[in-house]
Amino acid sequence: MDVARYLNECRxxxxxxxTETIPKTSRYRPVLYDLVLDYPMxxxxxxxxxxxxxxxxxxxxRLEAVLPSAMVLELYHNAFLIxxxxxxxxxxxxxxxxxxxxxxxPVAVNVGDAMLAMTLEPLLDNIRVVGLGKALRILRTIARMxxxxxxxxxxxxxxxxxxxxxxxxxxxVRMVYKKTGWYTFMAPLLVGATAAGASAEHLGELRNFGAVxxxxxxxxxxxxNLTSDEGGYxxxxxxxxxxxxxxxxxxxxxxxxxxxxxxxxxxxxARRRVAVEANGSSSHDFAGAKTARDVEMVRSLIERRxxxxxxxxxxxxxxxxxxxxxxxxxxxxxxxxHRAFLESIVxxxxxxxx
Amino acid sequence: MDVARYLNECRxxxxxxxTETIPKTSRYRPVLYDLVLDYPMxxxxxxxxxxxxxxxxxxxxRLEAVLPSAMVLELYHNAFLIxxxxxxxxxxxxxxxxxxxxxxxPVAVNVGDAMLAMTLEPLLDNIRVVGLGKALRILRTIARMxxxxxxxxxxxxxxxxxxxxxxxxxxxVRMVYKKTGWYTFMAPLLVGATAAGASAEHLGELRNFGAVxxxxxxxxxxxxNLTSDEGGYxxxxxxxxxxxxxxxxxxxxxxxxxxxxxxxxxxxxARRRVAVEANGSSSHDFAGAKTARDVEMVRSLIERRxxxxxxxxxxxxxxxxxxxxxxxxxxxxxxxxHRAFLESIVxxxxxxxx
Numbered sequence: 001m002d003v004a005r006y007l008n009e010c011r012x013x014x015x016x017x018x019t020e021t022i023p024k025t026s027r028y029r030p031v032l033y034d035l036v037l038d039y040p041m042x043x044x045x046x047x048x049x050x051x052x053x054x055x056x057x058x059x060x061x062r063l064e065a066v067l068p069s070a071m072v073l074e075l076y077h078n079a080f081l082i083x084x085x086x087x088x089x090x091x092x093x094x095x096x097x098x099x100x101x102x103x104x105x106p107v108a109v110n111v112g113d114a115m116l117a118m119t120l121e122p123l124l125d126n127i128r129v130v131g132l133g134k135a136l137r138i139l140r141t142i143a144r145m146x147x148x149x150x151x152x153x154x155x156x157x158x159x160x161x162x163x164x165x166x167x168x169x170x171x172x173v174r175m176v177y178k179k180t181g182w183y184t185f186m187a188p189l190l191v192g193a194t195a196a197g198a199s200a201e202h203l204g205e206l207r208n209f210g211a212v213x214x215x216x217x218x219x220x221x222x223x224x225n226l227t228s229d230e231g232g233y234x235x236x237x238x239x240x241x242x243x244x245x246x247x248x249x250x251x252x253x254x255x256x257x258x259x260x261x262x263x264x265x266x267x268x269x270a271r272r273r274v275a276v277e278a279n280g281s282s283s284h285d286f287a288g289a290k291t292a293r294d295v296e297m298v299r300s301l302i303e304r305r306x307x308x309x310x311x312x313x314x315x316x317x318x319x320x321x322x323x324x325x326x327x328x329x330x331x332x333x334x335x336x337x338h339r340a341f342l343e344s345i346v347x348x349x350x351x352x353x354x
Numbered sequence: 355m356d357v358a359r360y361l362n363e364c365r366x367x368x369x370x371x372x373t374e375t376i377p378k379t380s381r382y383r384p385v386l387y388d389l390v391l392d393y394p395m396x397x398x399x400x401x402x403x404x405x406x407x408x409x410x411x412x413x414x415x416r417l418e419a420v421l422p423s424a425m426v427l428e429l430y431h432n433a434f435l436i437x438x439x440x441x442x443x444x445x446x447x448x449x450x451x452x453x454x455x456x457x458x459x460p461v462a463v464n465v466g467d468a469m470l471a472m473t474l475e476p477l478l479d480n481i482r483v484v485g486l487g488k489a490l491r492i493l494r495t496i497a498r499m500x501x502x503x504x505x506x507x508x509x510x511x512x513x514x515x516x517x518x519x520x521x522x523x524x525x526x527v528r529m530v531y532k533k534t535g536w537y538t539f540m541a542p543l544l545v546g547a548t549a550a551g552a553s554a555e556h557l558g559e560l561r562n563f564g565a566v567x568x569x570x571x572x573x574x575x576x577x578x579n580l581t582s583d584e585g586g587y588x589x590x591x592x593x594x595x596x597x598x599x600x601x602x603x604x605x606x607x608x609x610x611x612x613x614x615x616x617x618x619x620x621x622x623x624a625r626r627r628v629a630v631e632a633n634g635s636s637s638h639d640f641a642g643a644k645t646a647r648d649v650e651m652v653r654s655l656i657e658r659r660x661x662x663x664x665x666x667x668x669x670x671x672x673x674x675x676x677x678x679x680x681x682x683x684x685x686x687x688x689x690x691x692h693r694a695f696l697e698s699i700v701x702x703x704x705x706x707x708x
Contacts, residue, residue: 032508083467087460104515106441109463110507113437116470117500124493132486139478146471153464154386161458 001340003348010053010070011046013063017071021118035103035111036118039078042094043234045354048073051188051345055206058338061196065130068122069138069191076142076183079115080149082108087157088243089273094234130195137194145187152178160244163270165254169314172248173215180221181214205329213322217349219315222247223308224353226299234354241295242273248311249302256305265301268294312350319350355694357702364407364424365400367417371425375472389457389465390472393432396448397588399708402427405542405699409560412692415550419484422476423492423545430496430537433469434503436462441511442597443627448588484549491548499541506532514598517624519608523668526602527569534575535568559683567676571703573669576601577662578707580653588708595649596627602665603656610659619655622648666704673704 018040022033049070056066084090085098086108092098100108123142126135155175159167189206198206225240226249240247250269254262271290302308323346333339372394376387403424410420438444439452440462446452454462477496480489509529513521543560552560579594580603594601604623608616625644656662677700687693 028505028508031512032505083463087463089460105459106443106511107508107515109437109441110504110511113466113470114501114504114508116467117497117504120493120497120500124490124497127490136478136481139474143471143474143478146474147468150464150468150471151382151386154382154461154468157460157464158385161461 001337001344003341003344006054006337006341007045007047007050010050011044013053013067014046014049014071014074015040017067018075021071021122032111032114035099035107036115038099038111039081039093040074042096044078044094046074047345048077048184048188050341051185051210052192054338054341054345055189055192056196057192058333058336058342059193059196059198059202061192066192066195068126068129069195070188072119072122072142073183073188073191075115075119076146079112080183082112082115084153086112087153088239088245090236090239090243092234092236092239134194134197138191141187141190141194145182148178148182152176152180152182155179156246159246163266165246165251165266167246167251169248169251172246172251175246176215176218177211180218181211184217185210185214202329202332205325209322209325209329212318212325213346213349216315216318216322216346219248219311219318220350220352222249223311223315226302226308228353238295238299241269241298242290244269244272248314249307250298252310253298253302253305253307256307257301261301265298268297315350319346322346322349355691355698357695357698360408360691360695361399361401361404364404365398367407367421368400368403368425368428369394371421372429375425375476386465386468389453389461390469392453392465393435393447394428396450398432398448400428401699402431402538402542404695405539405564406546408692408695408699409543409546410550411546412687412690412696413547413550413552413556415546420546420549422480422483423549424542426473426476426496427537427542427545429469429473430500433466434537436466436469438507440466441507442593442599444590444593444597446588446590446593488548488551492545495541495544495548499536502532502536506530506534506536509533510600513600517620518600519605519620521600521605523602523605526600526605529600530569530572531565534572535565538571539564539568556683556686559679563676563679563683566672566679567700567703570669570672570676570700573602573665573672574704574706576603577665577669580656580662582707592649592653595623595652596644598623598626602668603661604652606664607652607656607659607661610661611655615655619652622651669704673700676700676703 018037022036023029026033052070052073053063053066057063081093082099085093086100086105090098091101098108099111103111119142123135123139126138129135130138152175156179158164159175186207189210190203193203193206222240222245225235225245225247226238228237236242241250254265257265268290271288271294274289323343326342326346372391376390377383380387406424406427407417407420411417435447436453439447440454440459444452445455452462453465457465473496477489477493480492483489484492506529510533512518513529540561543564544557547557547560576594576599579589579599579601580592582591590596595604608619611619622644625642625648628643677697680696680700
């Protein structure tokens with residue numbers, strides 16, 4: 001099973017769909033739609049549309065039945081990336097400057113909103129593609145996904161904003177289930193399977209599989225954020241430490257630290273990357289800003305406590321659980337290249353380097 | 355016809371709907387849903403839901419048939435306000451600090467996204483309320499509205515970002531048609547009338563009425579931005595000059611200015627309010643920032659050229675055209691308190707002081 005090839009084929013199909021959705025001669029092309037295409041055209045994995053296509057086709061559904069929905073998931077993903085990059089103050093995305101760095105926060109927020117706005121018409125056109133019942137169930141799934149993602153994001157932003165560290169691995173898993181799991185795995189699998197006409201019972205099994213795999217995926221994402229080489233990963237290495245993200249890695253290091261180390265690390269993490277609100281009023285003074293030395297200190301603590309190895313082992317346990325859940329679908333999800341893709345993706349999630 | 359009372363009654367109904375939509379005991383209440391309620395609970399006019407309700411009831415539709423859609427319009431409006439405030443770097447909204455000033459840009463962007471996410475489920479539940487056909491047509495209208503708004507916003511942001519002044523009143527009207535007209539007048543009227551089962555022909559007439567009234571409304575909004583007293587208006591007085599908004603007022607003043615005055619004003623307007631991107635990298639140095647003296651100079655030019663009076667007269671012409679278009683609907687839109695509200699709103703749009 002060539003995972004990369006399957007991903008690439010889905011990516012090409014979905015990019016073509018997005019391009020066709022955009023009005024060709026619109027006067028809003030230079031001011032809006034060229035920017036809408038920016039992130040999707042960068043080297044992304046297109047994991048979400050591929051999962052959606054695979055779930056549909058593994059169940060005997062047609063490619064045409066699922067492509068518009070797969071495109072919508074990719075639009076949502078890229079809209080979230082743009083807004084997340086603004087929210088996290090991220091500098092790089094897919095190997096280039098983030099949209100708000102190049103075009104400013106105002107334009108970036110609006111481009112994200114435009115992409116969200118662009119999702120509704122294809123989901124309504126879906127009625128002609130998959131029929132009314134399926135189209136409405138897909139709309140329901142997307143609605144749930146959008147809400148879950150916003151709740152998960154709210155939780156994470158709140159932890160950072162309030163300097164909350166009274167958290168354990170369960171809190172992390174709950175946040176990730178909502179922030180990552182819903183829109184990266186559960187919704188794509190559910191939408192694809194719905195397009196193919198899966199039963200409620202089978203949808204439930206796929207959903208559990210996706211929820212568990214989502215945790216493994218996010219843990220590996222956190223690991224990559226600290227261990228990747230810049231070129232392949234596409235984001236700023238160590239960005240999570242700059243942004244104050246609560247990860248299994250960091251929470252493990254803080255648990256294992258001496259009280260003095262812990263206090264020092266938490267003080268460093270509480271400092272913010274120099275950032276001023278868009279209206280010009282700085283919410284923190286530059287003198288108290290987080291420095292490269294702060295980040296280096298925390299990184300060194302993580303190394304001394306072998307916290308990356310800890311997170312890797314937890315991630316592998318989640319991936320193993322996902323593999324078991326997928327194995328259980330064997331009774332109704334017959335062997336095919338599409339099922340093989342889903343099986344390989346479990347491996348890919350923890351072995352990937354980007 | 356007591357316009358204020360009609361607005362207030364609609365506002366109360368819609369706020370109740372929004373409150374009921376939010377999960378009561380959710381753990382996401384403090385981190386997300388309390389913030390979702392912030393802007394709606396401030397003293398807003400609730401103009402959009404009132405227009406929606408009036409259009410529906412004037413056509414003989416039931417209040418219950420239109421309330422969920424009216425709520426969705428208010429959610430969209432408030433989501434746009436939150437994101438617009440981030441995009442414009444606005445300081446005040448409805449008499450208090452903007453959401454991003456109180457909670458930071460990251461939280462504000464996510465709260466806006468959450469409100470957009472919250473619109474989809476009520477629009478699907480609408481099928482049970484108004485039937486499938488109407489519910490789908492309402493969804494189509496909302497989809498169009500979201501896209502038009504993003505395009506209009508993109509146009510305005512582009513003009514500001516590129517320091518474009520090669521614009522005339524026609525450009526302004528096109529931008530306003532998309533940025534304001536669609537979601538403030540056209541969509542509310544169309545959605546309300548659709549819920550009541552209006553014909554395509556009647557929808558077209560209401561749409562034209564809304565498009566024209568939207569221009570009058572935005573012109574008055576621009577006038578209020580310069581002439582209001584702080585308390586009633588709720589936004590920062592002169593904020594448009596700080597934010598570099600292209601208004602009829604400003605474009606008139608620049609047309610009437612001497613070449614030297616024009617150069618001086620454009621140079622001042624090109625300077626930005628001190629603002630640094632969320633990632634900390636400043637896109638403009640503080641030394642070149644716009645000052646109160648810059649804004650005062652432009653304001654004085656506007657005064658000397660009587661540009662506010664010019665904009666008022668143009669606004670009144672648009673309002674008059676709207677009144678004529680509404681008058682033409684007399685053949686099929688019978689007299690009622692709801693029709694009377696629509697008639698009064700034309701007057702209100704140019705007479706309002708907030």
